[in-house]
Amino acid sequence: MHRKSAARSLPSASRSCNLCSDSRMGRWRQTPVARVVVVPCATPDPANPAMQSTARLPASPPGPYEMVTMEEEMSVSPLEEGSVGHSRAGPTSRCRSARAACAGRVCGPQRSRTMVWLMVALLALVQLTAGCGPGRGIGGPRRTRKLLPLVFKQHVPNVSENSLSASGMQEGPISRNDSKFRSLETNYNKDIIFKDEEGTGADRVMTQRCKEKLNILAVSVMNQWPGLRLMVTEGWDEDHMHAPESLHYEGRAVDIMTSDKDRSKIGMLARLAVEAGFDWVFYESRSHIHCSVKSDSSQSSHTSGCFTGDSTVLTEAGVHRKLSELRIGERVQAVDAAGRTVFSEVLMFMDRDTHQRREFVTIEAEGGALLKVTPAHLVMVWRRERSETRFVFADRVREGDHILVHVAGSLEPRAVHRISATLAEGVYAPLTGEGTIVVDSIAASCYALIDSQTVAHWSFLPYRLAEKVSALFDRTDSLSLPRHEGIHWYAKSLYTIKDYLIPSNWLYH
Ligand SMILES: [Zn+2]
Numbered sequence: 001m002h003r004k005s006a007a008r009s010l011p012s013a014s015r016s017c018n019l020c021s022d023s024r025m026g027r028w029r030q031t032p033v034a035r036v037v038v039v040p041c042a043t044p045d046p047a048n049p050a051m052q053s054t055a056r057l058p059a060s061p062p063g064p065y066e067m068v069t070m071e072e073e074m075s076v077s078p079l080e081e082g083s084v085g086h087s088r089a090g091p092t093s094r095c096r097s098a099r100a101a102c103a104g105r106v107c108g109p110q111r112s113r114t115m116v117w118l119m120v121a122l123l124a125l126v127q128l129t130a131g132c133g134p135g136r137g138i139g140g141p142r143r144t145r146k147l148l149p150l151v152f153k154q155h156v157p158n159v160s161e162n163s164l165s166a167s168g169m170q171e172g173p174i175s176r177n178d179s180k181f182r183s184l185e186t187n188y189n190k191d192i193i194f195k196d197e198e199g200t201g202a203d204r205v206m207t208q209r210c211k212e213k214l215n216i217l218a219v220s221v222m223n224q225w226p227g228l229r230l231m232v233t234e235g236w237d238e239d240h241m242h243a244p245e246s247l248h249y250e251g252r253a254v255d256i257m258t259s260d261k262d263r264s265k266i267g268m269l270a271r272l273a274v275e276a277g278f279d280w281v282f283y284e285s286r287s288h289i290h291c292s293v294k295s296d297s298s299q300s301s302h303t304s305g306c307f308t309g310d311s312t313v314l315t316e317a318g319v320h321r322k323l324s325e326l327r328i329g330e331r332v333q334a335v336d337a338a339g340r341t342v343f344s345e346v347l348m349f350m351d352r353d354t355h356q357r358r359e360f361v362t363i364e365a366e367g368g369a370l371l372k373v374t375p376a377h378l379v380m381v382w383r384r385e386r387s388e389t390r391f392v393f394a395d396r397v398r399e400g401d402h403i404l405v406h407v408a409g410s411l412e413p414r415a416v417h418r419i420s421a422t423l424a425e426g427v428y429a430p431l432t433g434e435g436t437i438v439v440d441s442i443a444a445s446c447y448a449l450i451d452s453q454t455v456a457h458w459s460f461l462p463y464r465l466a467e468k469v470s471a472l473f474d475r476t477d478s479l480s481l482p483r484h485e486g487i488h489w490y491a492k493s494l495y496t497i498k499d500y501l502i503p504s505n506w507l508y509h
Pocket residue numbers: 234248253254255289290291
């Protein structure tokens with residue numbers, strides 16, 4: 001990791017007035033970002049020794065991160081970034097002098113500018129670390145590996161087709177008269193042979209995701225066996241010729257073969273299908289491979305992460321409010337950077353759709369706490385062996401992991417004893433100033449999709465700043481429901497550019 005060069009890449013503008021910046025900003029620290037010895041300006045909170053013990057810098061690749069106390073964050077000025085071994089008196093006196101200096105002048109516009117520059121610098125650091133680190137980051141090494149054919153009756157992944165980590169739940173058959181039929185696409189790819197035994201063209205009908213994967217596979221087949229093409233023997237089934245739970249009824253499954261119908265190639269064809277990105281590939285018979293994908297609606301959870309409408313949050317007034325009734329401006333229970341529960345204002349709904357039907361992960365912990373959240377949402381998980389809290393995608397939480405449950409005024413680790421999937425209507429994704437939220441007593445992030453609470457929180461910095469500025473002019477304490485249905489325009493803009501700014505291995509797939 002190019003620690004020194006990364007530290008130098010911070011623009012000079014970031015050196016102004018960092019210490020008087022909004023204490024809510026930048027308190028989540030991404031592990032691979034260059035950070036060094038930290039000497040707190042203030043005494044750490046003895047009430048949270050475990051949370052505070054995470055200030056060590058692990059030499060781990062990009063991934064989840066640790067929580068940092070506000071005091072620690074305050075103690076690190078940009079000048080200290082990358083410097084090692086300064087004396088204890090140094091940073092402390094710098095903190096004091098900087099605070100004194102800031103107290104004597106107007107910091108608002110400078111602070112805003114500094115923060116925007118810091119955000120830009122952070123994104124630059126993300127790219128740098130991605131280029132240096134392992135994985136599929138931009139500029140990362142490409143590894144070649146030998147592809148092994150699947151064996152008869154093998155399926156990849158090695159779980160059932162309807163598991164969350166495979167193609168997910170069945171959402172119900174689609175007929176031509178169904179409104180959902182319009183969401184299906186027709187595949188006219190000339191590199192694919194559609195057997196079309198029915199003569200209706202049904203084999204060409206499929207979901208967008210299935211079409212994407214199939215088209216990728218068609219290219220792989222031509223590369224693997226020049227002169228041959230991919231053949232689809234069965235696609236969307238409107239005649240109910242498959243088993244009752246089949247994904248063929250939803251256009252999410254295809255049965256495939258090579259155009260020469262050579263059975264000796266079928267194991268390798270299955271491997272190519274895995275590589276093409278099908279969510280579940282099954283060497284089902286000697287004459288075809290069955291491949292299926294997640295539903296397009298579950299993939300829309302890739303654009304945001306949400307809770308269900310009947311999930312509740314605790315407001316500052318002591319009321320357990322359903323998310324479907326929560327309003328912008330209310331203060332709800334969240335978790336601050338020190339791991340303490342606080343009340344934080346709801347700034348917006350990143351997504352709020354009362355009718356959308358989605359797949360949720362249900363996480364049940366000892367003591368009865370239960371959270372329903374979309375698979376790509378970040379949930380706080382306590383790593384007992386390392387005494388640290390990490391943010392983990394909900395569908396990667398495992399039974400036996402410890403999530404943080406609010407009990408009698410504090411957060412306590414509770415073991416997860418059951419994880420399941422469920423379909424529910426209505427999606428709600430409130431954003432608090434802290435970037436965290438306690439839902440149904442379980443601590444979670446407000447963010448999804450990006451395997452970095454830090455980057456996600458910083459990416460909403462301009463919006464949070466704008467909210468602060470507007471609050472200066474509008475001091476009414478009115479609470480409101482969002483005017484939009486669906487994803488908020490700001491969140492939508494970020495989701496659009498994320499693929500260009502964030503390394504692929506940091507994104508939920
Ligand atoms: Zn099939």
